[in-house]
Amino acid sequence: MPAEHALTVLVAEDSAVDRLLLAQIVRRQGHHVFTAENGEQAVALFAEQRPQLVLLDALMPVMDGFEAARQIKALAGEALVPIIFLTSLSEEDALVRCLEAGGDDFMAKPYSAVILAAKIRAMDRLRRLQATVLEQRDQITRHHHHLLNEQRVAKAVFDKVAHSGCITAPNIRYLQSPYALFNGDLLLAAFTPAGDMHVLLGDFTGHGLPAAVGAMPLAEVFYGMTAKGYGLAQMLREMNAKLKRILPVDMFCCALLLNLSVQRGAVEVWNGGMPDGYRLSADGEVLGRLRSRHLPLGILAPERFDDSTEVLPMAAGERLLLLSDGVVDTADEHERLFGVERLREVLAANRDPAQLFDEVMQALARFGGSPRDDISLCDIRMFSGEDRVPAPTLYSDSGRSSPLDWALAFELRGESLKRFNPVPYLVQLLQEIHGLRPRTGALHNVLSELFSNALEHGVLGLDSQLKRDVQGFADYYEERARRLAALADGFVRIDLKVEPSGPGGRLTIEVRDSGAGFDVQRVLSRPSVEQELSGRGLHLVRRLGSHAEWCEGGRCARVRFDW
Amino acid sequence: MAVETDFSQDGKKLTIKVKGRFDFGKHQEFRDAYERQKYKPDSVVVDLKEATYLDSSALGMLLLLRDHAGGDDSDVRVVHANSDVRKILAISNFEKLFDIS
Amino acid sequence: MTDMHIDHKVLSDLQEVMEDGYLQLLDTFLEDSEQRLNQLHEAKSADELGMAAHSFKGSSSNMGAVGLSRLCQQLEERVKERPLYGIEDLINRIDQEYLEVKGFYRSERERVSAS
Numbered sequence: 001m002p003a004e005h006a007l008t009v010l011v012a013e014d015s016a017v018d019r020l021l022l023a024q025i026v027r028r029q030g031h032h033v034f035t036a037e038n039g040e041q042a043v044a045l046f047a048e049q050r051p052q053l054v055l056l057d058a059l060m061p062v063m064d065g066f067e068a069a070r071q072i073k074a075l076a077g078e079a080l081v082p083i084i085f086l087t088s089l090s091e092e093d094a095l096v097r098c099l100e101a102g103g104d105d106f107m108a109k110p111y112s113a114v115i116l117a118a119k120i121r122a123m124d125r126l127r128r129l130q131a132t133v134l135e136q137r138d139q140i141t142r143h144h145h146h147l148l149n150e151q152r153v154a155k156a157v158f159d160k161v162a163h164s165g166c167i168t169a170p171n172i173r174y175l176q177s178p179y180a181l182f183n184g185d186l187l188l189a190a191f192t193p194a195g196d197m198h199v200l201l202g203d204f205t206g207h208g209l210p211a212a213v214g215a216m217p218l219a220e221v222f223y224g225m226t227a228k229g230y231g232l233a234q235m236l237r238e239m240n241a242k243l244k245r246i247l248p249v250d251m252f253c254c255a256l257l258l259n260l261s262v263q264r265g266a267v268e269v270w271n272g273g274m275p276d277g278y279r280l281s282a283d284g285e286v287l288g289r290l291r292s293r294h295l296p297l298g299i300l301a302p303e304r305f306d307d308s309t310e311v312l313p314m315a316a317g318e319r320l321l322l323l324s325d326g327v328v329d330t331a332d333e334h335e336r337l338f339g340v341e342r343l344r345e346v347l348a349a350n351r352d353p354a355q356l357f358d359e360v361m362q363a364l365a366r367f368g369g370s371p372r373d374d375i376s377l378c379d380i381r382m383f384s385g386e387d388r389v390p391a392p393t394l395y396s397d398s399g400r401s402s403p404l405d406w407a408l409a410f411e412l413r414g415e416s417l418k419r420f421n422p423v424p425y426l427v428q429l430l431q432e433i434h435g436l437r438p439r440t441g442a443l444h445n446v447l448s449e450l451f452s453n454a455l456e457h458g459v460l461g462l463d464s465q466l467k468r469d470v471q472g473f474a475d476y477y478e479e480r481a482r483r484l485a486a487l488a489d490g491f492v493r494i495d496l497k498v499e500p501s502g503p504g505g506r507l508t509i510e511v512r513d514s515g516a517g518f519d520v521q522r523v524l525s526r527p528s529v530e531q532e533l534s535g536r537g538l539h540l541v542r543r544l545g546s547h548a549e550w551c552e553g554g555r556c557a558r559v560r561f562d563w
Numbered sequence: 564m565a566v567e568t569d570f571s572q573d574g575k576k577l578t579i580k581v582k583g584r585f586d587f588g589k590h591q592e593f594r595d596a597y598e599r600q601k602y603k604p605d606s607v608v609v610d611l612k613e614a615t616y617l618d619s620s621a622l623g624m625l626l627l628l629r630d631h632a633g634g635d636d637s638d639v640r641v642v643h644a645n646s647d648v649r650k651i652l653a654i655s656n657f658e659k660l661f662d663i664s
Numbered sequence: 665m666t667d668m669h670i671d672h673k674v675l676s677d678l679q680e681v682m683e684d685g686y687l688q689l690l691d692t693f694l695e696d697s698e699q700r701l702n703q704l705h706e707a708k709s710a711d712e713l714g715m716a717a718h719s720f721k722g723s724s725s726n727m728g729a730v731g732l733s734r735l736c737q738q739l740e741e742r743v744k745e746r747p748l749y750g751i752e753d754l755i756n757r758i759d760q761e762y763l764e765v766k767g768f769y770r771s772e773r774e775r776v777s778a779s
Contacts, residue, residue: 014719015696015719015722015723016692016695016696017689017692017693017696017723017726017727018722018723018726020685020688020689020692021678021681021682021689021726024681024682024683024685024689025681028681028683059715059718059719088718088721088722088725109722109725109726110674110725110726110728111726113677113681205619205620205622205623206619206620249623249626249627249630250620250623250624250626250627251623252622252623252626254619254655272655272656273654273655273656274654275654292654292655292656293656294656295655295656295657295659295660296655299626299660301635304635
């Protein structure tokens with residue numbers, strides 16, 4: 001009967017008669033046979049020929065079968081080389097010895113060709129099974145190392161992206177557990193040209209590579225647009241559209257985006273899917289929550305995306321505490337969650353802001369359970385006007401002389417007013433003028449202030465007196481959103497004129513609106529403190545430009561910059 | 564079975580019931596539940612009465628289902644969610660996409 | 665008489681398996697058996713005796729010499745008990761049995777080489 005697979009078989013048997021017979025039986029079954037007369041020869045032949053199956057007599061001179069079996073198994077290593085003991089030992093002990101010595105089966109004498117063929121076939125199946133297992137294990141190991149390496153590279157790139165910006169600014173404290181970054185937790189911070197600070201705490205679905213891949217385009221938009229002075233609404237639209245475009249349907253990014261403006265004494269918030277952030281007083285009292293009101297980024301198509309933000313007053317010294325869901329979702333061994341209540345207890349008990357993170361981590365540790373590897377905590381203090389803010393530089397031209405004699409008019413009407421903020425574009429344009437570059441921050445502030453005045457107080461007719469307290473703040477911005485949505489006509493027009501003047505030049509900015517105007521004299525005569533928070537920021541504008549005046553009954557603001 | 568499906572008498576409503584933890588482990592089963600049907604239903608109901616827990620991959624799976632069922636034109640409802648599950652859905656504001664009760 | 669001594673089925677299977685090697689096998693057995701008998705007679709210890717009997721038992725059973733094989737098994741078991749009574753007797757009976765079957769294997773050998 002021919003064998004399915006021809007094997008190389010080693011026959012070790014000291015009796016010449018038995019050896020002859022057995023070798024012949026095995027050969028007839030289609031295998032190649034080597035023979036040995038004793039255990040020592042058997043081991044040597046095994047090492048040399050590496051047969052796939054061994055038939056071993058138990059009692060042999062020089063080295064018996066048991067010892068030979070042990071040595072052969074050692075030589076075989078991981079691979080399975082079946083050993084069939086040949087024996088006419090009838091006692092159970094002896095048979096047990098065979099198996100303990102590493103034998104896989106035994107054959108009794110007198111030999112039966114039929115039984116031997118069956119045993120060889122069965123042993124060969126096992127042998128091939130083992131070989132398959134080892135091969136697959138090696139394949140898996142190779143793939144695994146490959147994956148680990150890819151992740152390592154992705155993490156390195158991710159770290160560079162996720163860690164630029166101003167995360168080291170003095171008013172930000174943060175804590176991220178070692179694997180948080182690579183678990184999709186993103187913490188970005190950057191200053192705008194006007195000196196405001198944008199902060200993003202994000203959490204991508206998935207971990208590792210998928211999270212890293214989504215985070216990079218997001219970070220790029222964040223840093224790019226912040227540096228150019230774009231507002232949150234435009235940035236959010238851009239980020240959402242980008243993620244919607246590039247991410248698969250089931251991937252999205254929960255995000256909490258902030259704009260801290262020390263000029264305005266306010267923080268603008270957008271929270272889509274992140275746990276509540278907390279607004280704290282300087283000594284840690286909870287003043288309010290930053291709640292999730294939106295779907296996470298990357299889910300809604302651009303036309304359905306809601307970019308509306310909440311604006312809350314925030315005085316110097318007040319703080320915001322942001323956290324990822326790793327804190328609240330830490331579970332103990334009974335699957336109970338740490339939860340929002342326990343967190344609030346920690347906040348209520350906290351006396352020293354510098355200790356807050358430690359107290360939170362200690363509370364988590366005391367709670368028990370397994371610590372999560374994706375905990376991000378961020379504590380942001382509203383900085384005061386004295387905090388020095390670095391001016392971002394984005395110039396990439398060759399430094400040739402700039403155009404110095406031109407004028408530009410930009411008029412936004414009706415629908416365009418609802419969604420479009422022209423200030424970043426205009427500031428970029430003005431950066432073409434080298435002499436103005438050191439004043440980029442001021443330019444941005446002035447243009448933003450004048451534009452928002454023209455829009456809110458001029459076109460929409462909002463009364464800035466509303467912004468006296470917290471509730472007033474909220475009401476003001478809700479009303480703003482309402483009136484803007486209902487807007488049908490109206491316009492804001494910005495005129496820029498640049499002309500040479502001596503060695504330098506002069507920029508004249510005029511901002512006009514279609515509103516009713518205001519009593520310039522009366523507003524200007526109010527004390528300046530009152531004005532900063534709820535006025536038209538007129539003193540600010542006067543301070544930043546070379547000359548500022550209002551004409552046409554308050555409907556036109558004119559500011560000059562000289563250099 | 565951790566994910567069960569059921570068609571209404573007229574074949575227009577597909578109910579998908581998820582039991583236990585609704586997480587990434589259920590991914591293939593959940594997809595098969597709506598992809599492998601012969602007839603496209605007019606509405607889909609996801610019954611979470613026996614679901615104990617929901618994570619972000621489950622949210623992703625719901626988005627895939629919604630996309631498959633027609634995106635903005637779909638009619639997908641999530642019913643019988645317990646309070647923990649509802650909290651998770653609420654934080655992500657998923658009631659803006661799904662009818663949740 | 666050959667019935668008690670030789671299992672003919674085993675032998676015919678043997679011939680079928682061995683094909684052209686049958687002759688060599690018979691020769692090897694005859695030669696091997698002489699050596700085994702010497703070992704039995706010259707054994708200096710119970711263990712040596714036991715091992716020789718064990719080996720002879722194996723080869724004779726493979727060759728279908730059932731009587732011989734049985735006697736060798738008895739001897740193998742007997743040498744494990746002390747004192748060693750009746751060992752000589754057993755060895756003699758083995759000699760006798762072998763003489764009986766030797767003739768048969770020789771004629772078998774003649775038969776095969778003739779055809």
